[in-house]
Each structure stands twice: as structure tokens, then as C-alpha cells.
Amino acid sequence: MSRRAVITGVGAVVPGGVGREAFWQLLSEGRTATRRISLFDPAPFRSQVAAEVDFDPVAAGLGAQQIRRMDRAAQFAVVSAREAVEDSGIDLAALPPERITVSIGSAVGCTMGLEEEYVVLSDRGRKWLVDHEYGVPHLYGYMVPSTLAAEVAWEVGAEGPVALVSTGCTSGLDSIAHAAQLIEEGSADVALAGATDAPLSPITSACFDAIKATTPNNSDPEHASRPFDRDRDGFVLAEGSAVLVLEEREAAEARGARIYGEIVGFAGRSNGYHMTGLKPDGREMAEAIRVSLDQARLDPTAVGYINAHGSGTKQNDRHETAAFKRSLGSHAYDIPVSSIKSMVGHSLGAIGSIEVAACALALQRQVVPPTANLHNSDPQCDLDYVPRTARDHAMDVILSVGSGFGGFQTAMLLARPGTAAAAAGRGGS
Known part of the structure; x- marks a missing residue:
């Protein structure tokens, strides 16, 4: 194995x-x-x-x-x-x-x-x-x-x-x-x-x-x-x-350890485009998501929650909304999405690990953290962005994504232990 x-x-x-x-x-x-x-x-x-x-x-x-x-x-x-x-x-x-x-x-x-x-x-x-x-x-x-x-x-x-x-x-x-x-x-x-x-x-x-x-x-x-x-x-x-x-x-x-989750897929891509700019179609982030799903041998419908980069700029929020639709198809509209940066801010290089920690806890406790301060949704961000209040939600797989200056795009999948998603395992890279 x-x-x-x-x-x-x-x-x-x-x-x-x-x-x-x-x-x-x-x-x-x-x-x-x-x-x-x-x-x-x-x-x-x-x-x-x-x-x-x-x-x-x-x-x-x-x-x-x-x-x-x-x-x-x-x-x-x-x-x-x-x-x-x-x-x-x-x-x-x-x-x-x-x-x-x-x-x-x-x-x-x-x-x-x-x-x-x-x-x-x-x-x-x-x-x-x-x-x-x-x-x-x-x-x-x-x-x-x-x-x-x-x-x-x-x-x-x-x-x-x-x-x-x-x-x-x-x-x-x-x-x-x-x-x-x-x-x-x-x-x-x-x-x-x-x-x-x-x-x-x-x-x-x-x-x-x-x-x-x-x-x-x-x-x-x-x-x-x-x-x-x-x-x-x-x-x-x-x-x-x-x-x-x-x-x-x-x-x-x-050793009988308590397992929060298994890392079943991850991938990174670069847009090769601009130091701080993002293409609106989200193609590179979508590709990172697609490859991580392939590694995990999972269909997009397996994703139960998305921890978004969600920095709070129009450019980023619309970019990743497009990426979710491009990589997950119609299922993107059925997945709860949130950004914890609404509560803990954007700590630059640290935030990705802080978000994975949040995902591990969310997976263990079967609760989706909310997006604080989300009162009037951007019409171009039309997915299920969870507003203000945490949501109890059954989920076996969480997708966490990050976007960085220089064009960096990363996606990671966590699976709940003992589930079919965890058993699927990682495929070739």
C-alpha cells in the first residue's frame, strides 16, 4: 500500500x-x-x-x-x-x-x-x-x-x-x-x-x-x-x-493516533501573467484544482466544502469564483464556500497553513466556518458563500485554495479518515 x-x-x-x-x-x-x-x-x-x-x-x-x-x-x-x-x-x-x-x-x-x-x-x-x-x-x-x-x-x-x-x-x-x-x-x-x-x-x-x-x-x-x-x-x-x-x-x-484528515491531493500552477494581477477566467487555479482531484482519484462531486482564498479584493474574489466553476462544473453551485480571512485577516505566507488548520478542525467537527461581514453579495460571486454564521454540514472532502503575488495558485484536498474518499488514495502526479 x-x-x-x-x-x-x-x-x-x-x-x-x-x-x-x-x-x-x-x-x-x-x-x-x-x-x-x-x-x-x-x-x-x-x-x-x-x-x-x-x-x-x-x-x-x-x-x-x-x-x-x-x-x-x-x-x-x-x-x-x-x-x-x-x-x-x-x-x-x-x-x-x-x-x-x-x-x-x-x-x-x-x-x-x-x-x-x-x-x-x-x-x-x-x-x-x-x-x-x-x-x-x-x-x-x-x-x-x-x-x-x-x-x-x-x-x-x-x-x-x-x-x-x-x-x-x-x-x-x-x-x-x-x-x-x-x-x-x-x-x-x-x-x-x-x-x-x-x-x-x-x-x-x-x-x-x-x-x-x-x-x-x-x-x-x-x-x-x-x-x-x-x-x-x-x-x-x-x-x-x-x-x-x-x-x-x-x-x-x-499508535492509535487521532487523525484529523488525510492529505489526498495537492497541486500548484503559475499564471505567468503579472506580479499582482489575475486573469478573470481563473484557468490556472482551476488547473491546480483539477490535478489535485486527479491525484486523489476523486470526482468534483466529492468536494463537500471549499475554503476559499477570499482575500476581499474584487479581482481575487471573481477570479476564484470563475476557477471553481471551471474546475468543478455545475457542482460548484452546490458546495458551501467561505473565507476565514474575514475573521483573521490575511497573514500573507502564513494564511495557507492557518486555513488548512481550520479545514482540519472543520472536517473533524463537521462545521463550515462562515464568511463574516458578508451582507451584500457581489452578483459576480454567485456561489454558496456562507454568510456570517457557521453551518453544520456533513462533508468528507475539503478543498482549500491559495493565490499569491507572482501568479502562484495552489489547491489542496483533505479527506476525512475512514471514508471512501480517503480510501481512494492519491494517484500519479
Whole structure:
């Protein structure tokens, strides 16, 4: 029997609550975690709202040296990984360390640490030639994004393949896909896979202000993120992390692990079109969905819920609506769809893993999270976009998709354990 990758542990550090259960409670209640930015003075910027994590590294169990050494994004990842391992019940110390792999995604790396250090080294921008002697000893670590994955590997004692996946806003999906492939091919038996980003800094706000991608709705932060709504006006920046424990299915079953779901298909495509633009027909995303279904040996009618990218821009929302219709045919109209970015914002590279964590919990609990703030549907987004209130819904297969700057498109399928969909298995790639 072919090797399969299953999810046995979930850890999350997200806006609205640190920890898996706080995250699910936010989603199931349809609450939003968006507010006026408090991490810096946002007054000079067009968009002044974000979804911030109320995070205390000491309360989260990090030591003084870890806090000094690690950027906020790394802190998120390590805390998420700890929770995922505890949730899985796996004894990593009993496993050969070379059979444990780490795959972490991030779009912008250690943004906060780098900006803070530049401010000091340049004397708040007054000096063009910076003096490196004012930098912290760990500045090099901020410059090299792979340190995010290394910190998780050190935390769990992993000596197998360790990688940092950076594919923009699909990083969180692609990092999990990479880890699943390593398990399937036999390079690892256990993986810590997920993503982290802590991009809430002046430089990030300035960049997204320049292209007017983020919402200017500063007077009503709670309702600023409105995917698929007729009155949406851009996405809400966010931060956060989610890390999953993936295991080879037979080994997980042998130890009696609780399995959230099996990764039965995934694929990525690029539109080769524009750095930030999307073609309205959604062809590349549709192709990624089609290939993932082929891998899983599933018909489109097997899909019971779609976790949309749903960033809250007209271009994206209409693009993926077209992709769902193109890849799933008439069944697209029968599938509930929602975007959790309406509640936790868009944490760039981290959001894909946060969304897969949400899908694992939704599959286990048979509940579809809602799209908060969806009051007036865009007529061009005419599928069953679940508005405002969570919906009890029987489902065996969940499709999660991501879309990123640079033209990246990723699709992933999760199947509930013990179902015909899970038994179908992955076909050739």
C-alpha cells in the first residue's frame, strides 16, 4: 500500500486567540479579530487596520534567550509547533531524529526584526551608511529566512530534511504539500509543517498602500474584511502561524493516533501573467484544482466544502469564483464556500497553513466556518458563500485554495479518515 500523509496535530497562534481551541471558537462564532493597528503608529498610512495577535512570549512558554534571539515570526512558529506536537500525542524522542522533517513557509521572513534593526542602525533613517556595530548579535538570523525553519527543527529535535518554503501567499499551502511529499516518498515518517509571518510593520503598510491592495476602511475595523461582498474595498493585513504534525498513515494508525484528515491531493500552477494581477477566467487555479482531484482519484462531486482564498479584493474574489466553476462544473453551485480571512485577516505566507488548520478542525467537527461581514453579495460571486454564521454540514472532502503575488495558485484536498474518499488514495502526479 502506498504511503499516505495524515494530520495528527494542530497548533495555532492567530489573531483573536493563541491556541487551537481559541482559534476554532473565533471561527465557529463568526467573530472578527481586526482592529486599528497597535504595534506601531499607523496614522501616516492609508490603511490603518490589521488583525493582530495578542501574544505574550513569556506566557507562551518561551525563555528569555529565545525571546532575545527570535523574531516575532519565529516565536509564533515555535509556539505553534509545541502545541501541534502536544496535540498529536507523539513521542518524538522515541523516533530516529533523521526521520523527522520540518517544512515552514513564510512570505516575508523576519520583517519586524529587520525593520527594527534598520531603524537603530541608520539612526532612524538619518544615516545612509549604517553602522553594523549597533546591530543585535542575531541580526544575521533575521536576514536568512531559513532560520524560521531551523528554530522549529531545534525545538523538536528534527535532523531530517529542513526547508523554508517562500512562494508568497501560497507558502503555507506549499510548505504542507512539500512535507506530505517527503512522507509519501519515504524521506521522512513525521513532519512539522506549516507557516508563519509577522509582517505588521511600517514598511509592509507602505508597500501595500502603494498598490492600494489593503482596505482604507479605518473607521470600522471590525467590518473591514469583507470577502465576496459587493462593498469590499481591499484586504486586511494580519499576522499569525499554524503548524501541523503530519505522519505516515499506517504508523499513525498503529499508535492509535487521532487523525484529523488525510492529505489526498495537492497541486500548484503559475499564471505567468503579472506580479499582482489575475486573469478573470481563473484557468490556472482551476488547473491546480483539477490535478489535485486527479491525484486523489476523486470526482468534483466529492468536494463537500471549499475554503476559499477570499482575500476581499474584487479581482481575487471573481477570479476564484470563475476557477471553481471551471474546475468543478455545475457542482460548484452546490458546495458551501467561505473565507476565514474575514475573521483573521490575511497573514500573507502564513494564511495557507492557518486555513488548512481550520479545514482540519472543520472536517473533524463537521462545521463550515462562515464568511463574516458578508451582507451584500457581489452578483459576480454567485456561489454558496456562507454568510456570517457557521453551518453544520456533513462533508468528507475539503478543498482549500491559495493565490499569491507572482501568479502562484495552489489547491489542496483533505479527506476525512475512514471514508471512501480517503480510501481512494492519491494517484500519479
